[in-house]
Amino acid sequence: MHTILVILGGVVLFMVLALVARTVTWLQQHLLTTFALLWFIAAATNMAVGMVHAGYSFMAELPIFFVVFLVPVVLAWMTTQKRRR
Template identity: 75%
Template sequence: MHTLTVILGGLLLFAVLALTARLIPWLQHHLLAVFALLWFIASAINMTVGIVHAGYSFMAELPIFFVVFLIPLMLAWAIKKTYLQS
């Protein structure tokens, strides 16, 4: 359940950035790069919390990190390509 919540948080972050991009012209052109950077940092923090506080090993957390990071990134890319042509 936590993984699904984090993935939905990534999609929410992309939605906020996409709406903000309407006000900031340079963000329209760099939307995916900015999202990828911010989401990578958030996913890495999530993985660190899983390692430090929940007691999982790095190797146990790594596949979850990839799922949490890549699913929102792929959906953001598809949404930008389909609906947010700039």
């Protein structure tokens, strides 16, 4: 359940950035890159919390990190590709 909530958090972050990008020209041009960088930091922080507080090992958290990071980034990439058409 936690993983789904974190992924939804990534989708919400992208939606907020996309709304802000409507008024900020620089962000319009770099929306996907900015989102991917911010989301990488958030997903890595989530992984670190899982390792420190929940006691999971790095190798146990790594697949979850990839899912948490890649699902919102792929959805964001698909959205930006659809907008460019």
